[in-house]
Amino acid sequence: MLGCAPADREPALMHTSPLVDYRPPALPPIENGIAHGLPREAYTAEAQLALEYRKVFARHWTFVGFAHDAQEPGDAYPTQVAGQPILVARGHDGVLRAFHNVCRHRGHVLLRDACRGARAIVCPYHGWTYAMDGRLRRAPHFGGYARVPEDFTPERFGLKELRCEVWHDWVFVNPDANASALDAYVGALRPYIDGVDLSRAQVVSKLDFGVVRANWKLLIENFVEPYHVPVVHRESAGGQPLRGHYMIVDGHCFGCGVDVSDAPDAERGERLDMSTRYLTLFPNFVFAWYQPDQLGVHLNVPLAPDRTRQWRVIYQIGKEDWDPEYAERLCSLWRQVHLEDHGIVEELQSGRASCVMDDGGLLSPHWETSVRRFHELLVDTLV
Numbered sequence: 001m002l003g004c005a006p007a008d009r010e011p012a013l014m015h016t017s018p019l020v021d022y023r024p025p026a027l028p029p030i031e032n033g034i035a036h037g038l039p040r041e042a043y044t045a046e047a048q049l050a051l052e053y054r055k056v057f058a059r060h061w062t063f064v065g066f067a068h069d070a071q072e073p074g075d076a077y078p079t080q081v082a083g084q085p086i087l088v089a090r091g092h093d094g095v096l097r098a099f100h101n102v103c104r105h106r107g108h109v110l111l112r113d114a115c116r117g118a119r120a121i122v123c124p125y126h127g128w129t130y131a132m133d134g135r136l137r138r139a140p141h142f143g144g145y146a147r148v149p150e151d152f153t154p155e156r157f158g159l160k161e162l163r164c165e166v167w168h169d170w171v172f173v174n175p176d177a178n179a180s181a182l183d184a185y186v187g188a189l190r191p192y193i194d195g196v197d198l199s200r201a202q203v204v205s206k207l208d209f210g211v212v213r214a215n216w217k218l219l220i221e222n223f224v225e226p227y228h229v230p231v232v233h234r235e236s237a238g239g240q241p242l243r244g245h246y247m248i249v250d251g252h253c254f255g256c257g258v259d260v261s262d263a264p265d266a267e268r269g270e271r272l273d274m275s276t277r278y279l280t281l282f283p284n285f286v287f288a289w290y291q292p293d294q295l296g297v298h299l300n301v302p303l304a305p306d307r308t309r310q311w312r313v314i315y316q317i318g319k320e321d322w323d324p325e326y327a328e329r330l331c332s333l334w335r336q337v338h339l340e341d342h343g344i345v346e347e348l349q350s351g352r353a354s355c356v357m358d359d360g361g362l363l364s365p366h367w368e369t370s371v372r373r374f375h376e377l378l379v380d381t382l383v
């Protein structure tokens, strides 16, 4: 029986595969005051995504999951960062941690599905067993039947831990051990959510949209520009007219907002008709405040140049619990809004097969300044 020595606590560096010759796009030009978007290979090339994994997701605070999905000791779930499998687990000491989701023996992925109240994580291949805080507890028969190799030091072979911090319900991983604290990163949102008591955020529903057949950047871009709203969401967002929107471009925070003054003429929850702030923190934290009492957070996990896994969590932040019928109407509304957007981004992805998109298309100098800011941040990071 192996002892239970402290786990290997050195944060694991995120090693990504070496890059073949690939030159990331330069910042697209501005012609007569109008910017171009990123060229098509930014959305289609495997090498682009490999570079983004290496320089964006492995070096920034990346949103990887929700704390409420590992609420109790022994809860854990698999996710990804920078294309690598990781798991988020709550130890029996109550601490939430992130680890590479890979057995230290031969590299079998440990967790395929979420688990609740587990005592340990057992590798399905040869039964190596890890405590929920990452320590290696057992490596059965590793040195022969019922034997441990003489010089084997289990404390060296705990799960590889990643730097992980939680902000309210949102779990972030930053493989760069030298990066600044999460607080400085999320602080960019504060001017835009003044008066919101995030400690009240209560999960109403988690919507799982499965795999969207589009590059992750198209989902971010679509979220931060309001130009499409009156066309794509004519009914579902009919209470948020284009004329009420304004843009937000502020460091690594970018998006837009809308002020709605007209009295709603639909039943509450049937369409978007409230003042809203749509905010993104580079690279992938997507957050919206629907005033006064609703939040929405998207988790987008890039799987391939043309595949992204997406979830949305709806929160209530008011003092009164929502009426269940209202909550149900909102869930239906959000499913509808996301499906409308997915139809668009999947066609945008198809359009990236065309050589016409070599010039990246054009960005509105008014309504797509947030998209331009996203491109600036991305291109600056990739050089």
Ligand code: FES
Residues within 6 Å of the ligand: 103, 104, 105, 106, 107, 108, 123, 124, 125, 126, 127, 128
């Ligand atoms: S690969 Fe996990 S126990 Fe062998």
Ligand SMILES: [Fe+2]
Residues within 6 Å of the ligand: 222, 223, 228, 229, 232, 233, 341
């Ligand atoms: Fe949309």
